[in-house]
Amino acid sequence: MMGERTGTQEALFYGFSVEQHVPQSHVLRAIDRFVDLSGLRAHLSPFYSHTGRPSIDPELLIRMLSIGYCIGIRSERRLCEEVHLNLAYRWFCRLGLDGAVPDHSTFSKNRHGRFRESNLLPEVFEMTVRRCIEEKLVGGEAFAVDASLIRADVDRQRAVPGSDGLPPYATGRTVSEYLAVLDDAAFGAATPVVPKQLAPTDPAARFTAATPDRAFFSYSTNYLIDLDHAVVVDAEATTSVRQAEVTAQRRMIERTQERFGLWPERLAADTAYGEAANLAWLVEEKAIEPHIRVFDKSARSDGTFARSDFVFDHEDDSYVCPGGQRLRPSHRNFTTPRSYVDQDGFVRYRARQQDCGGCALRPRCTPNMPARKIMRSAHEGARDMARDLALTDAYFTSCRQRKKIEMLFAHLKRILKLDRLRLRGPNGAKDEFLLAAAAQNLRKLAKLIPIRSAVLPA
Template sequence: MSMSKRRLEQQEHFWIPTAEIVRSPGHPFYERLNRLLDQQGFDRFVEERCASFYAEKLGRPSIPPGVYFRMLLIGYFEGIDSERGIAWRCADSLGLRAFLGYAVNQKTPDHSSLSVIRGRIDIETHQEVFQWVLKVLAKSNLLKGKTLGVDATTLEANAALRSIVRRDTDQPYEEFLHDLAKASGIESPTREDLAKIDRKRPKKGSNQDWYNPNDPDARITKMKDGRTHLAHKAEHAVDLETGAIVAVTLQGADQGDTTTVQETLDQTEANLAEVRDDPQASKHLSSAKVREVVADKGYHSNDTMCHLREERKIRSYVSEPNYRGGRHWKGKASEQAAVYGNRRRIRGRRGKALLRKRGELVERPFAHCYETGGLRRTHLKGHGRILKRLLIHVAGCNLALLMRTLFGLGTPRGLQGLARRVFHSLWAWTADFWGFCKELPGVSQKLGVPTATSPVA
């Protein structure tokens, strides 16, 4: 057999027979996901919800809404953060083309088309798609709605700190440092001088004095790794019985947990109310409303405990921070009762179990959505645009939970190393079996397995 060489230049074919067109066998994961969406009527649902954003008869044919939402789901399953990357991946993969319903000779949507459609469809419609996924989870007995775990994380904004300006005068930050340098006696400061002044000045940039004109919703905050950056805050409410994400909200990164939890609980109640309106989905819910909320000590305050106990009628399991010097309850009978009741519950057996489960089921979606899901840093600007992408991204995480329950695989990469995992499982089972046989003298003699009491020749 002679060796062939790769051609650097080749003549493209003008006509290609249909039989010679490359066809994709399809990806097993996306085929099953598409089958699941078709069985539940996903395309019909989104087309009905998006019909008001398009002309009835006249106009250029648009990209189907089902394709738009599928491409955002691909962003989660493939771990792609930007819409440009999603569009490139869909154009490059034959399996994803089949998932979207595009033939080889058809052009997949461009990233600019995704931006146009995202701007046309409102946030409420994206929220309805998220609620539709919750109904599908409830029909599969993966949503209970009784016990919730709440936690938040920061998303790095697509904005630079060096671009911030003062709120009162719109003076850029670098110009502000130049004024400080001149006030200290440096007439022509270098970049090293400016960096030194920035490090030594006692009061750093605050959100009350500074903002970024490119993304006014971004806030100056300290990230998980210790860096100071412009960021947003995403907060999840997770069903602690199944691991499903019941609600997600996007808020300012400078707001405390005790402030943002109210909006998250309101959105949770709204989502569960939509699920209860579906007769087939509501019968699987274990409670008519949220009964318990589990959170870390960042959510603990007198007002939060009273609000959960008196207004929402919810039992709280919130870790209590260490208060030095004791606490004074004079004239605060309701606050004392709420705090003491929460303290009594978290010290009980159920409270300790729920706090351990919170650390597992609430932190896991953060890793799936923002680390392997690729959305730790946002490429969009403004809470409205980011929330649209975030809702469908988190809906993809819920669909992954459903796929993992039904088919054993939650991501397209779940097939990688499957044979190795099966081999190790069989090996571990065999080792446990022989270890069990060694403890049974009668069985071990029949099988020829040496035991500790058997004589050695």
């Protein structure tokens, strides 16, 4: 018999439990086990007044932001609507059925105020890293580093030529942040090259054509991950140039050593990190094996001898050419030893003109110059070490494992929907990248650490 609802009168009392209506398999149940905000209020206490009307609970704001970045809800206005309607979100935020959801403008006020002043978001991210270490998901032996371009919240049609500088009407918070990082090696001081275009609404965003797509304004998110389970151990926002990304790599390694006591034995990266100075920093200062392809442009395409055709004699500090002659930094003997390293960190090894003039191999060696010259980096020892490591099985293993960081970037853009920033300025990019990395760590914990079912009494 077909049933029919007959009464429309509402009950006077309800017995309803939000806890019972959230499925045990829900992703937020798995994530909630690893969200430890017990020290949040003590951390923020100096930034709140001890008198006046009570503020919105900062733990509620952080839990709501965690939902947004873990689930991929990019709009804070929509996040407030979803938390208001979704029982699982209310359960995660400890709101119950009648808890009030704060207005979306509250996030902006706290982000630009107390959260940034107290350096709270880096603390939230580091909380996830410490939990990953406690759960034995971080081996600490092998790391990988890379950067990915994230589009800035900028309309390229409103850009102005970089050589003209900022227009007079360009003012506000993002311009102040841009001026504050002009001397930062990760932003304005990364390269002396003047950007082709500037965005008045977000001048720190870099105009880049590094992808096959149409040129766009972007920031770079830099990840340092542990290769055991692809846990993000550090993240940093930089301008989108190679030099800034190398600077971020050094900062992240030092920060990881200082805050977590992690000293990796090897680092995997692509050729962008294979410049001589960076390899020397890894080998000589940090004792880290660089599983990195050397950044080398010594190969020639005109059929003449390349630098690899010359043999370096370490004892004599000279190169031996295919014809048996020697190339030296100087062919004169000085009473006082001299340094032949130039300002770019290179030593020029030159052959004598009389040796090259009558050589039968000159057409294949130096047809357009009176004598052959070879540039050798002052850090060539570290480059040679990286070349030797590239022939080992461990290097090929690192190359295979390094794909994990590319998968993290793909997950960041496709699943967490962070393919375009919503916040502007260097600080906004930093906030978004740290929260996204924290969300990826939380999802990793939820996936790899199963929920232990309660043991029923016998």
